[in-house]
Amino acid sequence: QVQLVESGGGVVQPGRSLRLSCAASGFTFNTYAMHWVRQAPGKGLEWVAIISYDGRNNYYTDSMKGRFTISRDNSKNTLYLQMNSLRVEDTAIYYCVRDGSGSYGGWLDPWGQGTLVTVSS
Amino acid sequence: EIVLTQSPATLSLSPGEGATLSCRASQSVTSYLAWYQQKPGQAPRLLIYDASNRATGIPARFSGRGSGTDFTLTISSLEPEDFAVYYCQQRSNWPFTFGPGTTVDIK
Numbered sequence: 001q002v003q004l005v006e007s008g009g010g011v012v013q014p015g016r017s018l019r020l021s022c023a024a025s026g027f028t029f030n031t032y033a034m035h036w037v038r039q040a041p042g043k044g045l046e047w048v049a050i051i052s053y054d055g056r057n058n059y060y061t062d063s064m065k066g067r068f069t070i071s072r073d074n075s076k077n078t079l080y081l082q083m084n085s086l087r088v089e090d091t092a093i094y095y096c097v098r099d100g101s102g103s104y105g106g107w108l109d110p111w112g113q114g115t116l117v118t119v120s121s
Numbered sequence: 122e123i124v125l126t127q128s129p130a131t132l133s134l135s136p137g138e139g140a141t142l143s144c145r146a147s148q149s150v151t152s153y154l155a156w157y158q159q160k161p162g163q164a165p166r167l168l169i170y171d172a173s174n175r176a177t178g179i180p181a182r183f184s185g186r187g188s189g190t191d192f193t194l195t196i197s198s199l200e201p202e203d204f205a206v207y208y209c210q211q212r213s214n215w216p217f218t219f220g221p222g223t224t225v226d227i228k
Contacts, residue, residue, distance in 0.1 A: 035217075045157075045165065045208055047217040061216040062122075095164055100176075105212055107155040109167035109176060 002026040002110050004096045009115030012086055020115055022079040022096030030054070030074035033099035035108055036081050038092040048081070048094070052104050086119045093117075123147050123211050125220035133228040140196040142223045144209035149189045153213040156185055156194045159222075160205045168207075169194060199225070 008020040022034070036048040049060045049070040058070050069082040079096055093114040100109035124147040134140055144154065152172040157165040167176040169185035172192060182197040196203055204227050209220040 044221050045159075045210070045219040047210075047219065050217075059215050100167060100170065105215075105217075107167060107170035107176075107212060108157070108165075108210065109170070111164040111166070113164055 002098065004098065004110065004112030006094065006096045006112045006115035009094065009117045011118045011120060013121050014086060014088055014119055016086055017082070017084045018086060018117060020081040020083070020094055020096075020117070022081075022112060024077045024079065024096075024098070027098070029072075029077040032102065033104045033106070034070075034072060034079045035097040035099060036068075036070060036079075037095045037097055037108065037111075038090075039095070039114075040089075040092045043092075046092075050099070050105065051079070057104060083117070086117075088119050091117060091119045122216055123150060123214050123218050125209055125211060125218055127207075127209060127220035127223045129223060130221070131224045131226060133226055134199055135228045136199050136201055138199055140199055140203075140225055142194040142196075142207055142225075144187075144192040144194070144220050146190045146192075146211060146213075148214075150211040150213035152188050153211055154185075154187065154192050155210045155212065156183075157208045157210065158203075158205045159208065165208065196225075 003025045005023045051058045051070045071080045095114045096112040097108045100107040126145045128143045156169040159165040173185045206222045
């Protein structure tokens with residue numbers, strides 16, 4: 001079955017960097033686009049970014065453009081999110097999600113369990 | 122960006138009752154709208170994609186309809202496990218956006 005396991009979350013000071021990873025299994029990783037979605041504590045969902053199956057195309061929510069970088073290593077079946085210049089408002093659970101459509105920009109399915117990032121001094 | 126509005130914010134119902142949740146988009150998303158269910162402490166789960174298609178394994182009591190700017194998610198008869206938060210999400214335009222959610226709680 002499809003499994004997405006995020007890691008790399010933790011407590012970080014404002015202005016610092018963090019890299020999240022998502023280990024994928026149970027499907028042919030290099031044929032699916034992938035997403036990151038986040039959820040601040042007690043709040044709703046916010047889409048972060050997408051990367052195409054081959055890593056050549058990506059798109060970000062404006063507020064994260066220039067600070068966050070989505071990437072992937074298809075040889076390791078792993079998705080990444082590099083987060084720089086972190087702000088208190090970036091505190092959230094970060095979910096790794098497969099693109100359910102099999103193309104670029106489909107629905108979000110399935111979701112990993114998430115990793116919590118806390119930005120605090 | 123496309124703004125999604127969900128109503129009501131909270132729906133208080135009893136098991137066995139039907140539920141109708143609404144999602145309205147600030148501009149047309151054609152049929153590129155999905156619904157997700159999230160229970161406390163869990164990741165969201167896809168229920169409906171492209172307005173009316175049930176995802177794999179989703180019970181038939183969940184149905185979606187709509188196009189353009191107005192969409193509904195209907196739960197025909199609430200089971201105890203259906204009490205949760207429901208989000209709509211559009212994939213018509215970048216960036217993808219979510220609605221604020223509707224909480225379905227037990228009356």
